[in-house]
Amino acid sequence: MVDITHKSNTLRTAIAQAIVKVSSQETIDAIQNKTVPKGDVFAMSKAAGLLGVKKTPDLLPDCHPLPIEYTGIEYKIDGLEIKVLVTVKTIYKTGVEVEAMHGASVVALNMYDMLKPIDKGIELHHIKLLEKTGGKSSFKDKFR
Template identity: 45%
Template sequence: MEPVFNHFDEAGNAIMVDVTDKAPTFRTAVAEGTIKVTRPILDAITGRTAAKGDVLGVARVAGIMAAKRTWELIPLCHPLLLSHLSVDFEILEADCAVRATCTVKLSGKTGVEMEALTGVTVALLTIYDMCKAIDKGMELGEIHLVHKEGGKSGVYDRE
């Protein structure tokens, strides 16, 4: 069965999906991604010695702010009243990398996958921005949805 793309009207014009008649349900999404860095950058992040300040603290706030503004960045996304939003980091010593995870929750009529993905992406971009004076060879990657629940499509867990 072909997937139905509901962001287009009968004439093929892009539209915002009408969720007026949908009942609110609990929805959550978790996304993650990584940034591979050099040892001097990882040391500056963990030692809090980067010239621009607390890299992970600033990246956390940037990710939260971006997720809250997803509707302004991604065409056709609905403005949402988020009830929970967090950005967390894990230092991956063996890989010389940082993993960012963004969790978003609400009770509403539309999902929060785009908010979680936006939060992770901007958090990683902020790490890049704050550390590029040390080395510009950092690599962002593996950005993906880990978990989602709620709504018509139910639960999704990435394998």
């Protein structure tokens, strides 16, 4: 684990995405109409993702535990693709990119888990960092 004792606290944000691709419009309708048998897919996956962001250092050996001071989770539907956007903020010595990416992956996996009884063709794509600020280099995905 990298030594960060000499670094300064700064506000750091990261936005990560995951794409959940379903195989039919019926699946999108069931999510929006809240008729999926396991429950409200967006609300429950948000709960899982909020917890998942906080558990990142429990899963990744080199990841520093840090004070998660904000997590926001949004969904955007575009045809058969649902874009999951996870924004994380901290004021600490190291960034929250991996936390945001882990949160996005947990939200996407939970959607998969809740939807698999009604749709066998779901795939998870493009888990990636879209934007980060704070720290020595900012970054913005050029294709965003």
